Amino acid sequence: MLSIKNLHAKIEDNQILNGLNLEVKPGEVHAIMGPNGSGKSTLASVLAGREEFEVTDGTVEYLGKDLLELAPEERAREGVFLAFQYPVEIPGVSTINFMKTAVNQVREARGQQPLDAVSFLGLMKEKMKLVEIDQSLLNRSLNEGFSGGEKKRNEIFQMAMLEPKLAILDETDSGLDIDALRIVANGVNKLRDKNKAIIVVTHYQRLLEYIVPDFVHVLYKGKIVKSGTKELALELEAKGYDWIKDEVAVV
Amino acid sequence: MSAVLETTPLLSDILASVKPEAGLKADALSVLEQLGLPGNKSEEYKFTPITRSLEKNFNFATKNSASELKSIESFAIPGVDAHTLVFVNGGFVEELSRYNQTDLKITPTSGTENGFGTLADFKSDALVAWNTAAWTSGISIEVKANTTVSKPVVLHYIHDTSKGEVKSFTRNIIRLGKSSSLTVIEKQDTIGDQAGFSNIITEGFVEENAALNIFSLQADKGKRFHFGQTSIWQARDSRMNSFTLTLDGKLIRNNLQLILDGEGIESHMDGLYILQGDTLADNHTVVDHRKPNANSNELYKGVIDDNAKGVFNGKIYVRPDAQKTNAFQSNRNILISDKATVNTKPQLEIWADDVKCSHGCTTGQLDEEAMFYLQARGIDKVTARAMMLYAFAGEVLDKINSGPLKNYFDSLISERLHKNF
Incomplete structure (x- = not known):
């Protein structure tokens, strides 16, 4: 589904990704862990098409297409979804209006009829339950004045609405208390199926107790330096990242 | 203070075009002669080269040509049932106007109305002096006490330039009696592709507990050069709402001045300018708090694209007597293109000590x-x-x-x- 080869990326003059390789197949959940500054969020941003990052080398193939050639909105329409680490507050843009526009533009690109107001509201009600998000929140301006937990739930709600094939969760767990974390993770788990893949970028092992990954990768200095299964996450939690750094230094 | 005055060809033409008369008109003319039109060093017209634009685009030695406009249907505001008053090339056109006098009195401005010329100060602004000397027609609206005028009054300022350039000078006066209310909507339109200059002054007196709403729509796709001044005096417990929407025009200068001369007054001044092409829109506003316990609230926002220019200047005066004043002002702008510009300047002068005042201006790009x-x-x-x-x-x-x-x-x-x- 997603094949990243030798990916190099920089922002301004800072080289952040230094030859990253990753293969993701449908149905898989991959966790990307690593110390601060290792390039986790850069990877998420590059995959979603954030313009500030410049890809200097390497390829990203997604469902047979060159992902890097696509504009951010084209990626979204092809089924790539980024749950933002810091969802943006946009005063004056109602969440419902925004979601309806997004859903219908995505549907149009997929050759589907736009949803009318009634079917849209029906779909919305169904997905709201999934992440236990309240209608009153969605009547407000997009993320404006939302708590950290509400913002993250809104991200997962949007993900449910847009039905992506590849979801990238960028530190969706950071700053959440355990109840909010459970709700967010439940929402994600309900969206898991054999045709969809999820990349979970996280700093903490805690999330992975709720969203159990098939693979865990350690990102360090812009490269994946170690891959394993969920046990690797537990090991990282127990021992920290220093032993990884030492291992890399030895190599 | 004396200054060496130079009479430019433009000013000579203007002075010659205005027939000398006695009274206020003659006084205003001599003020205009003394002041001259604002040059590029004028503080009040620093970013708005109105004199240069007039020099370049108009010949004030010529008269307006006649218009054969038969209908204003295409300029009507959809769904708004109104008293419709139509000015074409500066003259009031009775045949195109539709109004009745059931709950208000509409008459041609005479210049002898009580308070005429007392709000728009012609001694300090040449453009105001010019209008005061040169106005040819206008509307006087009077609303009796305790009367709510059910339909809004729409003022259509139409330039028919199909046979040549147009200059129009209009003077309105509005008097609202105690506890009355009125809504006025102004709209500019142009026929033909030649230039038109309008100079429109409206003075309004809003008595105790009365409410006046003025909406100004400036979406003239023609070559409109415009100077407008709206000066409103408010008595205690009165309300005033002003809303100015500017979308088009070559050069638009709006002076809006509110005098809050009583307690319990509430005034709102709102404006939106969304500009493109080479439009210049300049909003100069003044709120003058003279008495205690009044509120004013001002929000102007701009979106500026292409080579367009926005100018905002907001003055707030809080006089020594005006304790417990609340005065808020905000001007926010988004520049879309590299060549778009905005000049914004808040000016607060506060002599009272127990007041809440704030102002803020921002200019940025899209987030x-x-x-x-x-x-x-x-x-x-x-x-x-x-x-x-x-x-x-x-x-x-x-x-x-x-x-x-x-x-x-x-x-x-x-x-x-x-x-x-």
Whole structure:
């Protein structure tokens, strides 16, 4: 589904990704862990098409297409979804209006009829339950004045609405208390199926107790330096990242 | 203070075009002669080269040609049932106007109305002096005490330039009796592709507990050069709402001046300018708090594209007597193109010590992070931009109560911003 080869990326003059390789197949959940500054969020941003990052080398193939050639909105329409680490507050843009526009533009690109107001509201009600998000929140301006937990739930709600094939969760767990974390993770788990893949970028092992990954990768200095299964996450939690750094230094 | 005065060919033409008369007109003419038109060093017209524009585009030695306009249907505001008063090339056209006098009195301005010329100070501004000397027609509106005028009054300022350039000088006066209310809507339009200059002054007296709403729509696609001054005096417990929407025109200068001369007054001044091409829109506002316990609230927002220019100057005076004043002002701008500019300047002069006043101005570009967020959800760039700008403009639009006028403004704004969601 997603094949990243030798990916190099920089922002301004800072080289952040230094030859990253990753293969993701449908149905898989991959966790990307690593110390601060290792390039986790850069990877998420590059995959979603954030313009500030410049890809200097390497390829990203997604469902047979060159992902890097696509504009951010084209990626979204092809089924790539980024749950933002810091969802943006946009005063004056109602969440419902925004979601309806997004859903219908995505549907149009997929050759589907736009949803009318009634079917849209029906779909919305169904997905709201999934992440236990309240209608009153969605009547407000997009993320404006939302708590950290509400913002993250809104991200997962949007993900449910847009039905992506590849979801990238960028530190969706950071700053959440355990109840909010459970709700967010439940929402994600309900969206898991054999045709969809999820990349979970996280700093903490805690999330992975709720969203159990098939693979865990350690990102360090812009490269994946170690891959394993969920046990690797537990090991990282127990021992920290220093032993990884030492291992890399030895190599 | 004395200054060496130079009479430019433009000023000579202007002075010659105005027939000398006695009284206020003659006084104003001599003031105009003394002041001359504002040059590029004039503080009040620093960013708005009105004199140069007039020099370049008009010949004041010529008279307006006649218009054969038969209908104003294409200029009507959809769904708004109103008293419609039509000016064409500066003259009031009775045949095109539709109004009745059931709950208000509409007469041609005579210049002898009580208070005429006392609010718009012709001694300090040459453009005001010019109008005071040269006005040819206008409307006087009077509303009796305790009368709520059920229909708004729409003033159409039409330039028919199909046979040549147009210069128009209009002078209105509005008097609202105690506890009365009135809504006035002004609209500019041009026929033909030659230049037109309008100089329109409206003075308003809002007595105790009365309410005046003035909406000004400046969406003239023709070559409109405009100077306007609206000066409103408010007595205690009165309300005043002003809303100015500027979308088009070559050069638009709006002076808006509110005098809050009583307690318990509430005044709102809102403005939205969404400019493109080479339009210049300049809003100069003055709020003068003279008595205690009054509130004023001002919000002007601008979206400026292409080579367009925005100018905002907001003065707030709080006089020594005006304790417990609340005066808020905000001017926010988004520049879309590299060549778009805005000059914004708040000026607060506060002599009272127990007041709440704030002002703020910002100028920036579209928030790129927000744009990316919308695009990352599958929304194309054009729509994302329109969503952001519409949201930005919406804060001002929402100041208008819902109804056909708001719908009309909304449709014009949506069209300008390419809103398709």
